[in-house]
Amino acid sequence: MRDRSHIEKTLMLSEDKPVDDYSVVLQRLRKIYHSSIKPLEQSYKYNELRQHEITDGEITSKPMVLFLGPWSVGKSTMINYLLGLENTRYQLYTGAEPTTSEFTVLMHGPKLKTIEGIVMAADSARSFSPLEKFGQNFLEKLIGIEVPHKLLERVTFVDTPGIIENRKQQERGYPFNDVCQWFIDRADLIFVVFDPTKLDVGLELEMLFRQLKGRESQIRIILNKADNLATQMLMRVYGALFWSLAPLINVTEPPRVYVSSFWPQDYKPDTHRDLFLKEEISLLEDLNQVIENRLENKIAFIRQHAIRVRIHALLVDRYLQTYKDKMTFFSDGELVFKDIVEDPDKFYIFKTILAKTNVSKFDLPNREAYKDFFGINPISSFKLLSQQCSYMGGCFLEKIERAITQELPGLLGSLGLGKNPGALNCDKTGCGETPKNRYKKH
Helix, strand or coil: CCCCHHHHHHCCCCCCCCCCCCHHHHHHHHHHHHHHHHHHHHHCCCHHHHCCCCCHHHHHCCCEEEEECECCCCHHHHHHHHHCCCCCCCCCCCCCCCCCCCEEEEEECCCCEEEEHHHHHHCCCCCCHHHHHHCHHHHCCEEEEEECCCHHHCCEEEECCCECCCCCHHHHCCCHHHHHHHHHHHCCEEEEEECCCCCCCCHHHHHHHHHCCCCHHHEEEEECCHHHCCHHHHHHHHHHHHHHHHHHCCCCCCCEEEECCCCCCCCCCCCCHHHHHHHHHHHHHHHHHHHHCHHHHHHHHHHHHHHHHHHHHHHHHHHHHHHHHHCCCCCCHHHHHHHHHHCHHHHCHHHHHHHHCCCCHHHCCCHHHHHHHHHHCCHHHCCCHHHCEECCCEEHHHHHHHHHHHHHHHHHHHHHHCCCHHHCCHHHHCCCCCCCCCCCCC
């Protein structure tokens, strides 16, 4: 059996320090989202455009590491190895045949416990409640396992069914690609695992890489079982892997590729043991970096979401303002708006947003998406942004802009005040449930 000391050292599992308490910062982040972002998000029905609803469970969840790839490339074995679960009652079942048919979520718990998918989706405190929309057939293929392991106190692992190229979507009984997209959108790190015998790219794997578009910075390619090959053959397989993936990853900088053998058995003799060990340690450092940057990534994610909500609200407001300007007493409202939606450039919808606001053209959503959006949501159901104000609550647009430019960057900057996040108390951050009355005499 292989020595595991480098895993304990790199991931700092042997240290007895308590897990950092991030509850104060996360409570403040949740308050910013609910008070400054969600009102505009709900008013302009952003979730119907992007299908990504943020829950409290998602805000407070641990970093998620997602394992994807063809069948029997070693995804479940790799999880067993990282957690040291082999030859214990906790281990995931592995084999040469396709063994994982479920989405398996490994979480921390006081004792070994299996949780059915129906229970996970019904629990609003967890971040998996939105998965209920994929139907009961999928929930039967979703399993949660709680394991008392120190690494799982800081991260959540998700094992996925292997990609089988000759299997159709309907044969799985649930929308496999849609479910993968849900996990991809929420993953902090994505391991796409291959082995030397499965380098071919079929339709299902091609679809998977399309879904990964825009998430290249979180993708890590793993060439597993590398100690099965001699040096010359390993070089050829490494080149073949890049050749297969090159058409699927259209970015200037390719994702990081780790070459090693992730299982508990010792490396085969006459192989590059030192190289494989260094690659493994580099991967563990990558994983540890994601864990250490948990809060920064969460705040950045909420800020990115807020920027998208703001752009959506500005566009809907512009569509509505153009509609009101073009309407006359004798106009047919349906025809007028159809003309605007069919050719927004004719009415300078997107160009006006770029000219009058500090929105980047690279952040603008697809014009075609608004045809479907307004097909479901009549333009008359929205109000202008100038009308979304109240005397006590202020204006929705001003609140989300304050969150983007001041509150969220301020919360991010406050993390640098000290390593102990508990130093941010509620008196300084205003994260308490009941706000203080500034006019009350003390």
